[in-house]
Amino acid sequence: MKLRNKLFLQHTLTICMLLTAMYFIMNYMITKSIIERDTQTLNQYYALHKIEALKIVNDKKMNIKDLFSGSYAPLIASHLASNNNFQVQLFSNDQTIVGSSIDNFDLLKRGDIEAALQGQVATVITETETSRYFIYSAPFWYQGTIVGGIRYVLDMQQYVHMQQQMKYWFAGVAGVCLVLSLLSSFTYFSLLLKPVYELKQALKLVSIGVFSKKIRVNSKDEIAELASDFNEMSDALNQHIRLLKYEQNKQKVFYDNMTHELKTPLTSIIGFSDLIEKMNKLEDARTCSQYIRKEGTRLLTMVEELLETSLKGEEAWRINLEFGNLAEVVSDTIRILEPTIRKSALQMKVELTPCLVCLDPVRTQQVLFNIIDNAIQHSDCRQLHVTVEEWNGSGRVLIRDNGKGIPMEEQNTLFLPVDQKSNRPITRRSHGLGLPICKQLIEMQGGSIRLTSVVEQGTEVELIFNKRLPI
Numbered sequence: 001m002k003l004r005n006k007l008f009l010q011h012t013l014t015i016c017m018l019l020t021a022m023y024f025i026m027n028y029m030i031t032k033s034i035i036e037r038d039t040q041t042l043n044q045y046y047a048l049h050k051i052e053a054l055k056i057v058n059d060k061k062m063n064i065k066d067l068f069s070g071s072y073a074p075l076i077a078s079h080l081a082s083n084n085n086f087q088v089q090l091f092s093n094d095q096t097i098v099g100s101s102i103d104n105f106d107l108l109k110r111g112d113i114e115a116a117l118q119g120q121v122a123t124v125i126t127e128t129e130t131s132r133y134f135i136y137s138a139p140f141w142y143q144g145t146i147v148g149g150i151r152y153v154l155d156m157q158q159y160v161h162m163q164q165q166m167k168y169w170f171a172g173v174a175g176v177c178l179v180l181s182l183l184s185s186f187t188y189f190s191l192l193l194k195p196v197y198e199l200k201q202a203l204k205l206v207s208i209g210v211f212s213k214k215i216r217v218n219s220k221d222e223i224a225e226l227a228s229d230f231n232e233m234s235d236a237l238n239q240h241i242r243l244l245k246y247e248q249n250k251q252k253v254f255y256d257n258m259t260h261e262l263k264t265p266l267t268s269i270i271g272f273s274d275l276i277e278k279m280n281k282l283e284d285a286r287t288c289s290q291y292i293r294k295e296g297t298r299l300l301t302m303v304e305e306l307l308e309t310s311l312k313g314e315e316a317w318r319i320n321l322e323f324g325n326l327a328e329v330v331s332d333t334i335r336i337l338e339p340t341i342r343k344s345a346l347q348m349k350v351e352l353t354p355c356l357v358c359l360d361p362v363r364t365q366q367v368l369f370n371i372i373d374n375a376i377q378h379s380d381c382r383q384l385h386v387t388v389e390e391w392n393g394s395g396r397v398l399i400r401d402n403g404k405g406i407p408m409e410e411q412n413t414l415f416l417p418v419d420q421k422s423n424r425p426i427t428r429r430s431h432g433l434g435l436p437i438c439k440q441l442i443e444m445q446g447g448s449i450r451l452t453s454v455v456e457q458g459t460e461v462e463l464i465f466n467k468r469l470p471i
Helices: 003-060 064-068 073-081 111-117 157-207 222-278 282-312 326-336 338-344 361-378 434-444
Strands: 086-091 097-100 122-127 132-142 145-155 322-325 347-352 356-359 383-391 394-401 448-454 458-465
Touching: 003 064, 003 073, 003 086, 003 122, 003 132, 003 145, 003 157, 064 073, 064 086, 064 132, 064 145, 073 086, 073 097, 111 122, 111 132, 111 145, 157 222, 222 282, 222 338, 282 326, 322 326, 326 338, 326 347, 326 356, 326 361, 326 383, 326 394, 338 361, 356 361, 356 394, 356 458, 361 383, 361 394, 361 434, 361 458, 434 448
Parallel strands: 347 383
Antiparallel strands: 086 097, 086 145, 122 132, 132 145, 322 356, 383 394, 394 458, 448 458
């Protein structure tokens, strides 16, 4: 059973019990009020009738005992009951009713008479087959002695009828009040528990990883506090999920970049290994061996850097800037790529002008490896022109090919991370990581990278290096 229905049922039972209690209390209070009123009224009549009875005794010069004898008692009882809405009975000391204002009227209950003859005023309610009566009995004192008593019998049928009417009215009013109360309580409980139902729906969304649902409550009660706590919990969970995704993406991007960079020294090592088998001169073989050792050392350094980065939880490349000759870095890079260049049968033209700039030689070689490898692997070019020069107070490297070029719509996404590219496919030969890494590494050295390309004419990549350390 739903909480709203439980509250509604409990409220219904409470109202029914309250109405029942009110009915019995009201009925008791009305009956008590009627009895007290009638008792007070009959007390007054008793005082008057006692005086009137004594006056009759004096006027008739009767013996007081004759007042409660069979000859005078019926007349006196009828006289006292005249013009009143009750009946009068006179009884003697032996509890015999000696006079009554109504014929053939005798009640079985005589406890009131016995109490009156003992000097007490007694009241009792009794019923017959046809009616209900209120009886008032009082002793008749004369010269300090009880010589008999007066008994008043009041027919309560009109009060019974009035109580019956009041019962019907109470039932009608109580029914209307009950219906209105239940309708209002049902509406109130629905509004009161609406945030709970919203919380239930929100928890279902949380169970499937949706934390955007918020619960709005305008009250200032415990439910509002619960809704506020849930909203705070949802925000905290959402923040933690975002941080986890950020950390996960951060690690993925770094390891993707690093593993992509591992390809370059491995390719160089394999290329020089192939060249050694084809060389006849010992000096050439030693040169290849030196480059293999150099690239192997660079590969080991990258692996150690990867391990250190993993242990420290870092996300970015580390840059070690120094002043160096840009032409020497480019020349050394081309020599390392010599096996790949020979294998692709490219015509290589290199123009190097000594240029002292601020750079990280290792990261700069990574950029050059990526750009030249892209030209060899993807441009279908036959000529590659590399130029190093001073330009506008900076060092510049231009890498031009005469390949198939890159469409304009692809140029706009070349430097975007892989997860932001929507129209460039990821293949075994191209993972889309090279140029974004180049852009990141160049900018970390304080430089810039620019690419221009014309379809069927070729592509040019421009690298700019500062001659001063970045601030």
